[in-house]
Amino acid sequence: PKPQDFRLSETEREDILHEISQYPEARAASIEALKIAQRRLGWVPDAAIAEVATLLGVSTAELDGVATFYNLIYRQPVGRHVITICDSVACYLTGYEATRDALIETLGIQPGQTTADGRFTLLPICCLGACDHGPVLMIGEDTHLDVTPDTVPAMLEAYE
Template identity: 40%
Template sequence: MEGGVKAVEFSETAKREIEKILSRYPTKGAALLPVLHLAQEEFGVLTEGVRARVAQVLDLPPAQVEGVVSFYTLFKTQPTGRHVIWLCQTLSCDLAGTRSLLGHLDRRYSLKPGGTTADGRFTLVMAECLGGCGTGPAMMVNWDYHDRLTPERVDEVLEKYR
């Protein structure tokens, strides 16, 4: 790796998965989003080293990988708490009470949008429409959907994520 970027290596399982992904598309570029998802699962964060390795594995210009990673909200380039709460703030959820949940998360967990709890357990990210409008307010914790939220229900849900 150039420029002092720490080299990373995919596991053998991940390498086989990448081969499988590549077989589904006529171009290597089309494998970029799936491989970034895989890399994020494997390494947790898409660090500079991970991004460089992805570019190398797919034979893509590093700038393309950088551009794509920064474009999509679900790709992480910075470490977060152990669990990420994506709280929907778009209109239907807002009408259903997102703001009261924000107040609750602040009071109970000292958790503000963009922040992480002192114990590193939760990071709070404000999300735009999650497609849970009919049963809002909705949130995603990691990849799990939770809806019909009230402050009490939020506490119940978060209890499961240690």
């Protein structure tokens, strides 16, 4: 099915309603609801934003704002594993550029792109809050500290 034909499944809808029931206000469940909407495709198309916004009783613009702000929700197709590399100042000073270049070379993609096999997407991100262990990156929900060009290949191997 095309992204514009996306519809929540019965289970996804029930899971979202369950999350909403955990909070005094429905909109407080926004992030959990978006994570459920993202389970099947790995990203959240416009049609899903509209459906989830209706369940939460918020506008699509508000929910889109939440989705865009939150690092682990994607509004465009991404690979199976999303690598987010910190390009803020502390990591910049400890070797961000060399680590980024090693990723670019190993993966054969530029930041913002996805590998042809759909395995990885590479995205820059601002400070991940582990500044004394730069360069820092995340792969999915895993944080990797002190990532140097030498440690990049072995690190990637763990993600199929």
